[in-house]
Amino acid sequence: MRNYNTQQRKILLDFFRSHLDEYFSTSEIIGNLKEYDISNSAIYRNLSSLENDGKLKRISKNGDRKTYYQYIDSSTCKGHIHLSCIKCGITTHVSDRASEKLASVLKEYNSFTIDNDETVIYGLCKKCGGSSFVLNSKLFR
Amino acid sequence: MRNYNTQQRKILLDFFRSHLDEYFSTSEIIGNLKEYDISNSAIYRNLSSLENDGKLKRISKNGDRKTYYQYIDSSTCKGHIHLSCIKCGITTHVSDRASEKLASVLKEYNSFTIDNDETVIYGLCKKCGGSSFVLNSKLFR
DNA sequence: GTAGATGCAAACTTTTTGCAGACTG
DNA sequence: CAGTCTGCAAAAAGTTTGCATCTAC
Numbered sequence: 001m002r003n004y005n006t007q008q009r010k011i012l013l014d015f016f017r018s019h020l021d022e023y024f025s026t027s028e029i030i031g032n033l034k035e036y037d038i039s040n041s042a043i044y045r046n047l048s049s050l051e052n053d054g055k056l057k058r059i060s061k062n063g064d065r066k067t068y069y070q071y072i073d074s075s076t077c078k079g080h081i082h083l084s085c086i087k088c089g090i091t092t093h094v095s096d097r098a099s100e101k102l103a104s105v106l107k108e109y110n111s112f113t114i115d116n117d118e119t120v121i122y123g124l125c126k127k128c129g130g131s132s133f134v135l136n137s138k139l140f141r
Numbered sequence: 142m143r144n145y146n147t148q149q150r151k152i153l154l155d156f157f158r159s160h161l162d163e164y165f166s167t168s169e170i171i172g173n174l175k176e177y178d179i180s181n182s183a184i185y186r187n188l189s190s191l192e193n194d195g196k197l198k199r200i201s202k203n204g205d206r207k208t209y210y211q212y213i214d215s216s217t218c219k220g221h222i223h224l225s226c227i228k229c230g231i232t233t234h235v236s237d238r239a240s241e242k243l244a245s246v247l248k249e250y251n252s253f254t255i256d257n258d259e260t261v262i263y264g265l266c267k268k269c270g271g272s273s274f275v276l277n278s279k280l281f282r
Numbered sequence: 283g284t285a286g287a288t289g290c291a292a293a294c295t296t297t298t299t300g301c302a303g304a305c306t307g
Numbered sequence: 308c309a310g311t312c313t314g315c316a317a318a319a320a321g322t323t324t325g326c327a328t329c330t331a332c
Contacts, residue, residue, distance in 0.1 A: 002307090002310090002311090003311085003312095004305075004306050004307075004310085004311055004312065005306075005307090006305070006306070006311085006312060006313080007305085007313095008312080008313070009312090026296075026297085027295085027296080038313090038314095039313065039314045039315075040296095040297090040314090041297090041298080041299085041313075041314070041315080042312075042313055042314075044296090044297060044298075045298090045312080045313085046312095058201060058206075059201065060199060060200065060201030060208075065199075065208055065321090065322075066296095067201075067206055067296090067297095083247070083251060083253050086256060086259060092251070092253075094247070094250070094251060095250050095251060097250060098246050098247065098249075098250035098251060101242075101246045101250075102243055102246055102247075105239050105242045105243055105246070106224070106235070106239065106243075106262070106264070108239075109235070109236050109238060109239035109242075110224060110233070110235060110236060110239060110267075111266075111267035111270065112224050112233075112262070112264055112265070112266060112267065112270075113264045113265040113270045114262055114263070114264040115227060115263050115264040115265070118227060118263035118264070119261075119262050119263050119264070120260075120261075121247070121253070121255055121260050121262070122255070122256045122259035122260050123247070123253055123254045123255040123256040123259070123260070124253070124254040124256070125252075125253060126251075126252035126253065129252065129253070129254045143285090143286085143332095144286085144287095145285085145286060145287060145330075145331050145332075146331075146332095147286090147287060147288080147330070147331070148288095148330085149287080149288070150287090167321075167322085168320085168321080179288090179289095180288065180289045180290075181289090181290095181321095181322090182288075182289065182290080182322090182323080182324085183287075183288055183289075185321090185322060185323075186287080186288085186323090187287095206296090206297075207321095208321090283332105284331100284332095285330105285331090285332095286329105286330085286331080286332100287328105287329080287330070287331085288327105288328080288329070288330085289326105289327095289328085289329095290325105290326095290327100291324100291325100291326105292323105292324085292325090293322105293323080293324075293325100294321100294322080294323070294324090295320100295321080295322070295323085296319100296320080296321070296322090297318105297319080297320070297321085298317105298318080298319070298320085299316105299317085299318075299319085300315105300316100300317090300318100301314105301315095301316105302313105302314100302315100303312105303313085303314090304311105304312080304313070304314095305310105305311080305312070305313085306309100306310090306311075306312085307308105307309095307310095307311100
């Protein structure tokens with residue numbers, strides 16, 4: 001029941017590792033890997049198994065019905081809450097110090113135990129925070 | 142370009158309003174509405190338009206590739222961060238006081254501006270927080 | 283009356299699966 | 308060598324669309 005490190009799995013991991021902090025829809029992944037020797041079924045099967053292994057995270061965006069995946073670098077991601085910018089799409093992590101504060105606030109006020117690995121907080125990153133922009137035909141400020 | 146309050150739209154809204162705090166996959170919705178007079182295309186078209194109107198929120202769960210929807214009661218949900226229990230699936234809201242604290246922590250430590258309406262925090266609710274359980278063949282404590 | 287919604291069936295898109303052959307450890 | 312994985316093609320599942328008809332306002 002152990003994973004084999006096949007060519008196709010390597011191709012997928014290489015792709016994601018060269019695009020840290022970005023997410024891709026399944027069809028984008030298929031498109032990006034067209035030039036490589038990998039079948040769609042291998043892509044689907046590996047996406048599932050990598051997600052299961054915690055190496056990829058599945059994401060849903062507002063406005064479309066697609067499935068997105070993002071690489072999870074266990075050394076930097078494991079146990080860290082993700083911050084995803086709804087403008088530029090870049091993902092970063094909540095600092096440890098801040099994570100502790102968030103956890104204690106939720107515990108104290110709502111008796112809720114946050115699961116850092118499962119949680120993605122959406123909003124505007126430092127760079128995008130100041131300017132207004134259009135997403136899904138709506139104006140955000 | 143204004144929405145008509147059709148029978149089919151009412152059926153959908155009634156269904157969601159009688160299941161506040163729960164989410165459903167598209168196929169579950171179709172299954173639940175089998176007995177009513179509503180076609181699949183009307184379901185799909187209404188789900189999209191209701192999502193667009195902010196009356197429904199689309200959710201993705203770990204482990205499957207389905208699309209889930211949950212009702213957003215604008216009076217209680219608008220502007221409130223959601224808390225979703227990964228054990229029982231029930232959704233609640235972060236209290237206003239706590240929301241402000243969360244926002245300021247993220248701003249201060251990560252220069253990140255949280256979007257309350259887009260964010261769902263996953264973890265264990267008050268009731269489920271104490272006990273261990275199995276999800277997707279994994280043991281959680 | 284008219285803009286907008288519905289149902290139906292067909293077209294698409296996306297994802298899964300069975301199986302024989304190929305590859306990994 | 309044994310257990311896994313792959314490609315292929317077919318099937319299944321999920322979603323969208325065109326069009327004639329119907330409904331809401």
